[in-house]
Amino acid sequence: MFNKAQIQQITQKLREELGADRVFTQVFHRLVYSRDWSPRDAKEAYLPDIVVRPFSIEEASKMVKICNEFHIPIVPYAGGTGMSGASVPIYGGISVDMKGFDEVKEVDEKNMTVTCGAGITILRLNEILAEYGLWFPHDPESKPASTVGSAVACNNDGTFAIKYGRTPDFLLNAVVVTGTGQILRIGHRKALVSSTGLKLLPLFIGSEGTLGLVCETTLRIYPLPKTRQVAGILFKSINEAMKALQRLLQAGLSVESAHINCGRRLNFYTHSFRLKHNRDPDIPEWADAVLFISFNGDEDVVNFSKNYALKVTKELSGEQLKEEAMVESWWNSKHTGSFIPFRQKWPDSQREKKFGAADLGLPVGRIEEGYKRYLEIAEKNGLEILGMCVYNEKANCISPSISFAVWVDDKDPESVQGWWNYIKEMSYMAVDLEGTMSTYWGDGQFRVGYNRYEHGESLDTMMQIKKIFDPNNIMNPGKKFDLKELEKIDFKIEKKPE
Numbered sequence: 001m002f003n004k005a006q007i008q009q010i011t012q013k014l015r016e017e018l019g020a021d022r023v024f025t026q027v028f029h030r031l032v033y034s035r036d037w038s039p040r041d042a043k044e045a046y047l048p049d050i051v052v053r054p055f056s057i058e059e060a061s062k063m064v065k066i067c068n069e070f071h072i073p074i075v076p077y078a079g080g081t082g083m084s085g086a087s088v089p090i091y092g093g094i095s096v097d098m099k100g101f102d103e104v105k106e107v108d109e110k111n112m113t114v115t116c117g118a119g120i121t122i123l124r125l126n127e128i129l130a131e132y133g134l135w136f137p138h139d140p141e142s143k144p145a146s147t148v149g150s151a152v153a154c155n156n157d158g159t160f161a162i163k164y165g166r167t168p169d170f171l172l173n174a175v176v177v178t179g180t181g182q183i184l185r186i187g188h189r190k191a192l193v194s195s196t197g198l199k200l201l202p203l204f205i206g207s208e209g210t211l212g213l214v215c216e217t218t219l220r221i222y223p224l225p226k227t228r229q230v231a232g233i234l235f236k237s238i239n240e241a242m243k244a245l246q247r248l249l250q251a252g253l254s255v256e257s258a259h260i261n262c263g264r265r266l267n268f269y270t271h272s273f274r275l276k277h278n279r280d281p282d283i284p285e286w287a288d289a290v291l292f293i294s295f296n297g298d299e300d301v302v303n304f305s306k307n308y309a310l311k312v313t314k315e316l317s318g319e320q321l322k323e324e325a326m327v328e329s330w331w332n333s334k335h336t337g338s339f340i341p342f343r344q345k346w347p348d349s350q351r352e353k354k355f356g357a358a359d360l361g362l363p364v365g366r367i368e369e370g371y372k373r374y375l376e377i378a379e380k381n382g383l384e385i386l387g388m389c390v391y392n393e394k395a396n397c398i399s400p401s402i403s404f405a406v407w408v409d410d411k412d413p414e415s416v417q418g419w420w421n422y423i424k425e426m427s428y429m430a431v432d433l434e435g436t437m438s439t440y441w442g443d444g445q446f447r448v449g450y451n452r453y454e455h456g457e458s459l460d461t462m463m464q465i466k467k468i469f470d471p472n473n474i475m476n477p478g479k480k481f482d483l484k485e486l487e488k489i490d491f492k493i494e495k496k497p498e
């Protein structure tokens, strides 16, 4: 899209304004930003033309203004652990490395908030908060690499959401640089609720870098839990496990985390157990679902909660998983920072094939139907089925965010194609079942073109909103919104390369 002379000109301008140590053009630098974790052909990579790493909001703003002059795309990049290609510079341009924004500016113990740069990893933020006995209870598995800013940009799922909620519940305030370079403070400072003005903060939650850069955030924090108890409970079916969880919430228990895995997904824990212990785990044959659950708080309350949960679930035909090593394996995979993604849980994965998951939101009553359709759709597209896990993502209620996983062989173009067909069909299925296409991936690169099936005419309104923040469509073009559709509403945009 941009020729060599233009890139040189833009580079020079960026270096003049920001300093040479903020702007990189060598291939080995650019290569780092050419892929994320989305399954794609092993040989496929999109190099940005330039990499910029700003360290202050003012620098970010200057950079965006320069990019507007040249109409060059800006693609925010943080940990690169996204699953939807959202941080991949598919039209070249500038990858902005957001990890320069890693400062913790204030830990406000009185008001229980932290103000930090959006590029800090979630793991690092929690290491710092732990020194104060505090905790940011958003806890994606990817936390050693993924950042606070992308938790906002992708509206991530977290292990502890059934107790603490997720991004909309934590994010109180943000400083953003819009697609025009304007610096805006949005939100309600340290207040937990507000009914004034129009709410701009939620627009940035899940915006995937298409409206602007999230540079600073103020987040709600909590005391570090004193104790915790974790358990696994086996059931005959997903449905029974869901009913049992519903019953625990009705009973008044404060559940810290609750993940329900189908029998196939349970196999991955048994598989890793076998590799480690050289024997089969003690699991009854009838078990076709497992509820992993945890409680935190004061010791007496936690002990009571776990025992009460075991008693209630037993009455509902649940049986406690006796193999402590499997419960530990689940816990390590979900929570401990020492977790090496996937290797620990599935030690032989990722080398031969890649984990891929459709991340659907379905109403509780449609989960079984969704499961059946998932098996059919995966099989039809020639993908090996890995199983389903139901996460719960709203405080104190059953709130399914479902990972329907498959293996993808990224060395086989047919398998990669099958994977993208699978995602498309699963997305349509979610909408047909009165749900949503995505609960933590977002639209990214791959749902563009068919996400209208979910949003209908609302997608046009969303594009109008984008136009307010990013009139030249330089913010992450080709993500969330189809370029041709944007052209129709008179966006000034560069033509995409053939």
Ligand SMILES: Cc1cc2nc3c(=O)[nH]c(=O)nc-3n(C[C@H](O)[C@H](O)[C@H](O)COP(=O)(O)OP(=O)(O)OC[C@H]3O[C@@H](n4cnc5c(N)ncnc54)[C@H](O)[C@@H]3O)c2cc1C
Pocket: 036, 037, 075, 076, 077, 078, 079, 080, 081, 082, 083, 086, 087, 098, 118, 119, 139, 140, 141, 142, 145, 146, 147, 149, 150, 151, 153, 154, 155, 156, 157, 158, 159, 208, 209, 210, 212, 213, 214, 215, 341, 342, 440, 441, 476
């Ligand atoms: C092993 C593994 C485990 C995972 N576990 C979970 C999980 O438990 N829960 C979950 O929800 N997800 C999970 N994910 C998915 C992924 O980690 C999340 O989507 C995460 O938000 C991506 O963060 P990142 O910092 O790597 O962002 P990137 O992949 O670099 O970027 C993701 C998107 O955010 C945008 N972006 C990043 N920073 C900013 C910013 N400051 N301002 C504006 N836009 C920005 C990018 O442009 C892109 O659109 C997992 C992924 C892996 C590989």
